[in-house]
Amino acid sequence: MSAVGEELAVSTPQTGVSGVLDTLYAIAALLFAWQVLHWIAGGLVLPSPLGAANRLALIAADPEFAGHAWETGRAFATALLISLIGGLGLGVLLGVHRLSSEVAEPMLVALYSMPKITLYPVILLLFGLGISAKIAFGALHGIIPVIMFSMNAVRNIRPVYLRSARAMRLAALQTGLHVMVPATLPEIVSGFRLGFALTLLGTLIGEMFASQRGIGYMLLKAMESNEPTTITALALLLIVFATCASWILLAIDNRLHRRT
């Protein structure tokens, strides 16, 4: 797989305190740049970091917010489950045979590159307005990279592992459980990372586009009412959430890959 997933191809993070400090400096620099932009553009157009944080605190304190967050969380979690489990199942099935993976790969790449948002009307028509449509949006985005990565993980199992399992006279189930699963795990987790990110994106865009509740909906309303502070506050919340989740998954991913 030459194209998809290359955006995950970063060098492994550094260890050591100085490395972490450097990153903190970088984050501080970004916050400072934000502050400068705020001074240039003015508070009516872009709030300062502190302003955004304050607004976020206000929003979080609002009793209605819990309902929105719960709505988004529910949709996201369900979509994620579908993306990860469905994607894994399909990917493994496709990956077991050389021919099926060869047939499927270009189709998956085409689907990946397609602006899936343009399929939203179809989904709305099929699922109606409501949480199932949002879940469908999220799952649609997330399932494709999970399928691709799982498929490739199975396809690329080193043949010598399977030969060793035969040489040690393992039963088929034992080979599957004790050799194929650990051998494919690092690649599958990488797929999960990408699936997580895209499922979140899909769910949010779904809410922006067609929903009466949820954080995406709050964003759209804030845009229509011309409230940059609210937009920025919500964006901040989502960025922090997504980045933290991503770092946890990245740590797992790196740990698995370091052993390979």
Added chain:
Amino acid sequence: MTAHARLQGITRTYPSVGAHPPVHALGPLDLELQQGEFFSVVGPSGCGKSTLFDVLAGLSTANSGTVEFEDKPVTGSVPDGIGVVFQEDASFPWLTVWDNAAFGLRRAGLPEREVAERVEHALSFMGLRSFARAYPAQLSGGMRQRVCIARTLVARPRLLLLDEPFGALDQQTRLLMGDEVLNLWRETGATVLLITHALDEAAMLSDRVGVMSARPGRFIDLVTTGWPKERDSTIVAEPDFGQVTARLWSLLRAESMKAIAGLP
């Protein structure tokens, strides 16, 4: 004395794929391995050495002929009592050295106490005891091959098959590993079949060396070295060693040129 393992009239032809014609890779070939002997197979590239290996181990089925191990036919699955070490590093990167060695025994359901005992012994024997908690990725190529050998050893194989296990290592390490394999051979009393492309290795380690022709592989000759059982790599100093190696090369030289000419 009946042979420990016997191949008779073995041929292997790979079916045609797409436009390529079928490939007659091996045979017809006969081989008898005596109990407890150290037998090496040398031959030019593409002569079917690895195919021979797979057929004997039960990893692959011959198109004709019979394979017997301990007087029982070998068909499609690896018989109990045969241990295999492959050319590539087959150590599982997700397990520690200890867990790698214990892997086969645990899957076979042996009680943990017995597993621990055997793994202890094998790791010590292969000089890996202090690396028991390390992961293969932290070890050199030679060490990883030792892990693979240890993993095979714990099952107490009666016939040990090694397919160019030291191919990826440098010469000095190879010589030392050769000494270790000889120790192993003496200690376990197993019959050993070693596939190698290194003539000096075959000459130094074996009781007999089978020289294969270019594809389709057949044995041109079987050279008996006559070394004493208590030998090691210092045997390179013996004048007979040069003679054995020379004999092997004189047999192989023409075959090797044929093999190179035939390569696409």
Added chain:
Amino acid sequence: MTRAGGIRAAVIGGAAAALEIACHAGWIDPVSVIPPSQMVAGAYTLLASGEYYADILLTLENVGLALLVSLAFGFLGGLVLHRLPRLRQAIDPLLASYYAVPTFLFYPLFIVLFGLNRWPLVAIGFLFAVVAMMLNTLNGFDRVPVVLTKTARVMRLTRTQEIARVTLPACAPYIFTGVKLAIAYSFIGVIAGEFVLSGAGFGFKIAFAYNNFDNPTMYGLMLLLLLLVGSVNMLLYYWERRLYARQVRA
């Protein structure tokens, strides 16, 4: 056609046929999904009418702009990061989680900042595409085998000669991967933006058709988009194969 290609064609053809039958048999609500034959007819109609060319062109322009800017910044960014390892180490975790962040959220902010015109769209397309280009450029520079750099020094090439004749050709396949991704992401970003909130463009027209219950036009446009993306992908694929068929990838 290869065996895999044949199976693929059969699968797609079979799915289309099944959908056609399901629609005609009434198993699928005609308000939701129309038969593929009508989708094709819709596509043909809207192309023939000539009404949509302006929007298609507009979208392509936006994508093109986003692409150019992201290629330039992405490449330069990758180059700079490669030369400044400490900076690279520092922002490495941020880059690694960049695609986890739904950058699309900035779209409303851009509209507030720039107004409802093409610039928020170009900005979103840029945000989506630039980091992929940057990461792949970095990857490419990383993967120039050291031995090639040493060879350049042995031949006493000047810095410019080394970069032009050794470094760039060696990392070209990886940069090409970055370009492929940048193209895909520019498309996705721009069209997503047009879809959610815009006054013109391909994505907008799809949303417009949906809101007006104009299924033939809507599906026709979707089909065209799918064909467009598929064709671009195929072109890039064949071009890449021709360029790099003989080159060994590390």
